[in-house]
Amino acid sequence: MAASEPSDDSLPESLRFTAPAELVDIGANLTHESFSRDLEAVLQRARAANVTTLILTGTDLKHAEQAAELSRRFPGLRATAGIHPHDASQWTRTLETGLRDLYRQPEVVAVGECGLDFNRNFSSPVEQERAFEAQLGLAAESGLPLFLHERDAGSRMLDILHHWRNDITHAVVHCFTGERDTLYGYLDLDLHIGLTGWLCDERRGHHLRDLLRDIPLDRLMVETDCPYLLPRNLPAKLKGRRNEPALLPWIVREIAHWRGTDEAELAHATTVTARRFFRLEDT
Template sequence: MFDIGLNLTSSQFAKDRDEIVARAFAAGVKGLLLTGTNLHESEQARLLASRYEHCWSTAGVHPHDSSQWTHESADELYALAKMPEVVAIGECGLDFNRNFSTPEEQERAFTAQLAVAAELGMPVFMHCRDAHDRFLALLDPWLDKLPGAVLHCFTGSRQEALDCLQRGLYLGITGWVCDERRGLELRELLPAIPADRLLVETDAPYLLPRDMKPKPASRRNEPAYLGHIVERVAQWREEDPHWLAAQTDENVRRLFGITI
């Protein structure tokens, strides 16, 4: 099992990062991709990836932080992307739900990061919330220039999933699917995702699976719980969880060029 989305730079992990990573590997996780959400956090994620075995990182600017994007940001991102730990550009994309940065700022930063990824021949690790049509409109011109792309933490509709899959995107599935209040639509569309386009992630410390028994004492999610997500996804897809874990590992190798 490989967790493609772990926010290890989060302050929620400040006191016990070593234990978090150790518990993940003890629970059967084989690799971790640490998410970079702005240029500073991307450097911190890279440093953490270099500190732990079987860890890699992304480098990019999240739509929430897009207001920070400047002409110099591309140069900083180029430098980060050339480091051996960094295997994807992102987390980048659009989030029109909260608009912590304006839509215009988000679109400018997203397009600029797609250009960096295309020039460097790197996959992109993307975010989209309440912006599906505009997200695809900006992404489409770059798809034939990118080696691959994943829409992480996918929570959209069946049609949105099909739109992404038709474009060859991978979809990252989190513990959102374990939420009986808001994850039922995602649960129902799981069988529509081809096995060779599916990736799994915790997005820890966020999105603790609600159906874990016994419930963890803390509401903080962690990568050690990835196995629970894999088991539930396999159950709803009517697949063997060991087979699905192996398939998603192969998808990680294909998309990110990582040897686990």
């Protein structure tokens, strides 16, 4: 996805929506350059929207280290650490050592973002599988849950995860956009599912709406994947195209609508699930 433009320092009044219960945004790319000039304001807007916990996505060693540092500086932040499949060609022993060091830090709560992306193949499928298997090994070694990325690779992802399922703890397929058979395969493996503003997009998110009732509430989590995937159900336009954590309540509202679930109940349930998954109960 293309880098998003930075937004103004405030959201329009019509977009300032406070969730009916505390929310955890399990996928926020706050180390993205578009947040460099107004990060503290972004965090303040998130808190005002009742988005109280953010899991910052570490897609490579540099950004994982930055995410861990931000988590030390600001309350309510935690980090993941991994190598995105796009960057799998860069996998080395040195990189593995750097990630292993991060997993010893209390701010780092998951291995990833890692997985397979056969949509763009910025790294070859062979390179992607090599880096993914290595990170599955690190998850088994560390005992941390997995933060997974998959696009157009559901069948192969399921094959690999079947092999590793007894060695790893929990795993979430973040920003799930797949089809019914892939979803059922993940649920059969007792995986969690992360949903984004993708389903707020009338151009491409329709099939997800029909699958929402099939996801058990105790396996569902929510995320913005900001600055990407700006929800298209917003009642006003932003000057830029940057998504941010304060907009997560709009995604929760859309999910609740299509599930036929009370919005407050959904917000509460996804937060309980996320806090349990990332072991945040005592934070």
